[in-house]
Amino acid sequence: MKNCNDSTLNLMSRIISDEKPDIAVLTGDIVTWNKPAEALSAWSRIARFFNDRKLPFIVTFGNHDAENDTLTNKTIMNFLSSKTECSLTRNDEENLSGEGNCCIRVLGDKSDSVKWNLFFFDSHDYARDKSITGTYGWIEYDQIAWYRKLSEEMNAGRTEKIPALAFFHIPLPEFIPADSSAVYGNIKDTGRGAPELNSGLFYSFVKKGDVIGVFCGHDHNDDYDYVYDGICLSYGRKTGFNEVYPEVLKRGARIIVLHENEPSFDTYIVDEEGHSLDFTFRKNIAEKK
Secondary structure (H helix, E strand, O other), rough: OOOHHHHHHHHHHHHHHHHOOEEEEOOOOOOOOOOOHHHHHHHHHHHHHHHHOOOOOOOOOOOOOOOOOOOHHHHHHHHHHHOOOOOOOOOOOOOOOOOOEEEEEEEEEOOEEEEEEEOOOOOOOOOOOOOOOOOOOOOOOHHHHHHHHHHHHOOOOOOOOOEEEEEEOOHHHOOOOHHHHHHOOEEOOOOOOOOOOOOOOOHHHHHHOOOEEEEEEEHHHHHEEEEEEEEEEEEEEOOOOOOOOOOOOOOEEEEEEEEEOOOEEEEEEEEEEEEEEEEEEEOOOEEEO
C-alpha cells in the first residue's frame, strides 16, 4: 500500500461491509514508502479508515514497513495509538525483541470467560547476524519465552487448553510443505521467504498445545493452508493494489470465524469475485466445505 491508494481502501471497505468482522489484522508490508512524512500520512489515513468504521485493528510489522532512515516500527506503533482508539497494536512487555508483541483475549458472546487467545509477534525484517545463512529474520528466543510463560499462566489448572491463534509477517520454516499435495490453496511463490534459521517457535506451539492456527503474510502470491503436526499454517491474501509483484492472485482478504465452545474455526478467502478456499479446521483435521 505504497501511497494508501483508493483502490485498496475501497476493497477493504467492501470486504468489511460484507463480512462485518470484529477485528482486522494487518500482517505487515502495509505502507512501503521511503519518505517518512509521506509514510506517516498514509498511516494516518489507515487510522482514519478504521476509526470511521469503529473497527479495532492490529498491525504485525513486515520487513518493508520501516525501510527508511528515521521511521521505526516503534514510531509507527506510537503514531497509530495517538491517532485512534481503534489501534490495538502494543507491547505487552517493553523489553521484548521487536515491536507489537502482545496477546488479545477473546471473551465469550454472553460471558466474561476467555474463549480464545490471539498472539501477535514481530517477526522482524532481515537477518542481522551475517554469520547465519539466509535473508530474512526470525522470532527471537525472548519472544518465544514470553509466549511460553503466558501460555502456561493462562492455562494453569485447566483440563482443556484455551485455543489460540498466532499472527506475524514472515512465515516459519514449517510453512514450506514437504508434500505439496497436502497444500490446500494457491502455492505460487516457490522461493517462499521463510528464514533459514529455525528458532523453535513452532515446536513451542506444539509443546504447549494451545495454538491451533498460525497466519502470516510476506509471500504475496501464496494463500494456501497446510496442516502440519496438528496446526493449521495459513497465508492471508494480499490486499494492496500498488505493488511491484506480478499479478497472480486477485486482491482480497482471509476471513477467520472462531467457534466459541470448541477449539475450531472456519476460514476462507474473499476477493473481488467472492468466496473461495472454504474449510473448517479442528485440531489435526481440515474439513473442506
